[in-house]
Amino acid sequence: MVLKRFFVLSLVCVLFFTIGCASKDSGYHNYVPRDSGGNLESYLELVEKGYIDTATNNKVNVSLDSSNAAYSNIRRLINNGRPVVKDAVNIEQMLNYFNYSYVNDTDKALKIFTEVADCPWNDSNKLVQIGIKAKEFELDNEKPNNFVFLLDVSGSMGFDNKLPLMINAFKLLIDNLNDQDRISIVTYAAGDKVVLDGGFGFEKTRISAIVSDLTASGSTHGSKGIYKAYELAEKYFVEGGNNRVFLGTDGDFNVGITSIEGLKRFISQKRETGVYLTVLGFGEGNLKASTMDTLAQAGNGNYYYIDSILEAQKVFVSELGGTLMTVAKDTKAQVEFNPEVVEKYRVIGYENKILTDEEFENEETDAGEIGAGHTTVCLIEIVLKENQAENPEIFKCTLRYKDPTTFISNEIVATCSEITEIPSNDFIFASGVAEFGLLLRDSEFKSNASYNNIIERIDKPEILTDAYRQEFLELVRKVRNGNQN
Template sequence: MKNLIIVFSILLAFNVDAKYVNGTVYDDSGQGLSGVNVVIKGTNSGTTTDINGFYSIEVAGEKITLVFSYVGYETQEIKVDNRKIIDVVMNGATELEEVVVSGYAKKAEKRSLNYSVADQMQGRAAGVMISYEQDNYHNTEEYSTIHENGFKKVLDNALSTFSIDVDAASYSNMRRFINNGQLPPKDAVRIEEMINYFNYEYENPTGKDPFSINTEVARAPWNEKHLIAQIGLQGKKIELENLPASNIVFLLDVSGSMSAPNKLPLLKSAFKLLVNELRPQDKVSIVVYAGAAGVVLEPTDGNDKKKIMEALDRLQAGGSTAGGAGINLAYKLAKEQFVEGGNNRVVLATDGDFNVGASSNASMERLIEEKRNEGVFLTVLGFGMGNYKDSKMEILADKGNGNYAYIDNMKEAKKVLVNEFGGTMFTIAKDVKIQVEFNPNVVQAYRLIGYENRLLNDEDFNDDKKDAGELGSGHTVTALYEIIPVGVESEFVKDIDPLKYQSNEQKVTNSTDELLTVKFRYKEPDGSKSKLITQVVENEIRKSSDNLDWSMAVAGFGMLLRDSEYKNDLSYADVLSLAKKSKGEDGFGYRAEFIELVDLASRMNTRQ
């Protein structure tokens, strides 16, 4: 009993030092600015402003400085002192060169501080333990290791096989790091997801297949002796009114780890955007999980938006994370309301911090695969930072016949849940696989840029039991191969000793007209047998289009962030030049934002 009193006294003492600072961030015209990063200087702890520019952040200790940053605006550093309300006006940079980067996480001696805070502003229950390390934020984010694809000799490996990937979480997560004044960890950079964050001006499908195939070949910007072959898919766009009825279960993490303003509060605002896209024929249910899982909204028609919004507004964070129980309950509810021929889907929103129940990656993978085969697909939306579990969420989406996005601000929420609603929520082709055969008469070696965690065995291509990626309505998918032509000397082409028990010679055709042949397999959303499409790419190098130039610029940026051994003498200035000349139409400003991110990363790189 004495020990309990001492612990309680310590918690109360720490609670005195902890407080919330809140306010509104405005642009220079007086409008609330959404998506501004608000970070405690010298840490990785922070939040983002909501759609009205409002923020709330928990601080503890003395001499706290808040860093306000947003791409295209001058970064501001403001000391908190004794204030609890701090309103900020962000000044737009008149030139790209005027953007100031600050707020780097500094290395310092760790000073751990555990405390319990009654968060009246966010409605949190008192007594939740929070770990906070002043000066050096304790980061427990998890990313799967990426071993970058290397060059393969065509005579030894004529085939390259992989599953498509329409996820874009890596791009917005990378953006979050850079906006917070840090370069992202190498394993957080998945180059194919960066490329596929953007739409490309590919031809729309006209035949019976749900996508068109677009190919192009040009010189590599980082090595003029090498070629880049682009393979692009354009999914068929289905208008919202023609999409099948939806049966959607929101599966929302309301555990204690979701209490930060850039987690549950942002989640609630983001899902309200999705609710506004629902039609009368759609149904929505809400399942939440924390210490236990429960249904907070029974199946509700899409036109009863007020009822759905009110259920979202009532959500509060607290407790542990019973992720396995929540997923089981969500799928049970989805099956009970199953719509034949419709869009049956669970939308999971979390920071990925599963710590109770079926929490291992292997357990989650088996559970999701089982439910996928019953016709209910999965979309995963990630939130927050500091304890973000990217590796777990990527696995869940991959195995659930769905997609995975990271929501770092309301602008990204609008992109994923409004602008790309059809692609995010409606699958038009599943188990889409690509297999490329290279002509050894003209191709000496090749490497697939990105897709490291999507590689398949060559025999998997014809195996309809092998799971692969899904394509949504209107989605584009782009893949790039770097090619070393025959006759080009390269340090990346390694010889091996002659074989002893079989011939080292391979019979090849004498044709030099074809560079490679692309084969595609896909299934209808409710189908079990795949369809095959084949397309030949001619050995013809042309002036690159804006589509190819832009994808090469994004790939090059990813290679720089990963410090790829294949980047050669590529520089940030090269990426900027290529991106600026291929920017093209940019209705939502995504490409302009990319150009500014490259500039910011360049400045950070020179300072480290």
């Protein structure tokens, strides 16, 4: 699959232009949330975890994946002057959005990186950063992909930032098809319709024309469309290949579904066939992030929120390998703290992804999937005990995952015994993202967090190494300046 490099260049150029033009006089910096009016958006409830005493339990287990929808959704809310509700602030997805300098030079699909340094918003504590870097893999041009586009064309999609944006986003993916890839397209509104049954990648012009002709009308019968999409995915199944359903929607399944749990069970059963689910959310006002996140987790997939054509280029062009190619299945990490060193700890984010010890040990536990080249980050705030031995082991991280093709389980272990006086640039940036999340949530654990502190730490060329990081800095400034009005 050949990536279109000019899309990447155009993405960077446009982001630099956007940031460069964001003068204080332009209004870009002034974030003043306005009344959300008839806002019907919904999110999964996120209840922050408090501190856990290591004398009670010195192990924490988390499910890891590549989902990053929260950050682009928060960006949309801020840029549109909308209030950012607490449950929209999924800190691990915010961290997942960015690239880090980790390099996986091993023969394993994943590699662990650890770091401990001062906690920027609480001088009394330390901050643990665990980075999981997936190996970069070239997309297999010899083995055809089998993709089904399941596209919501109901009346709720009839806005510029919904169906028209979705059409242009999927056309980017179509442009990158291999000649022998199989593509099916199912649309759904009041009913479902197969508009393309097993087309080939060399028919790019015809497939793009089919997508371009889609129009929005009617109510939403999402369940029927999903059944048909999986039926087509199984019809053209490629043994050992990449079999995937792409669901594009605002998540507003408002007709024909008596239970999201029932739909979740169906998708959970279908993941056992080797068909993955990628969920792409569009639009605002009635965005059902709660539904889309739930379905993605059930379908061995990930959830992305597309707020612009630039974000579509990130997902479908510059990071296409990570979007399409899963390298680690049922990925989970266990962090075991040394109770002689660590008094208590608190995981930042991961509110709905904490596993029990039994779930971590159980090979059948459904955990998250990680795409090629992706970095997943977990931050844990810790309180150290006094009078420690010199250079004791602080914690051990055990990572378990399955090969997505052979289903063979793998285990990697890393330990950390050092507290860094000068943190890495990746640590500084990731801690800034987490601090931003704590402030947006008005977390009870934010301590001395502030927008000014974030800006002061990360506003350096060696930290703002790409356009996405620079854009993050501008978002922080925008919220800060709005809060000062």
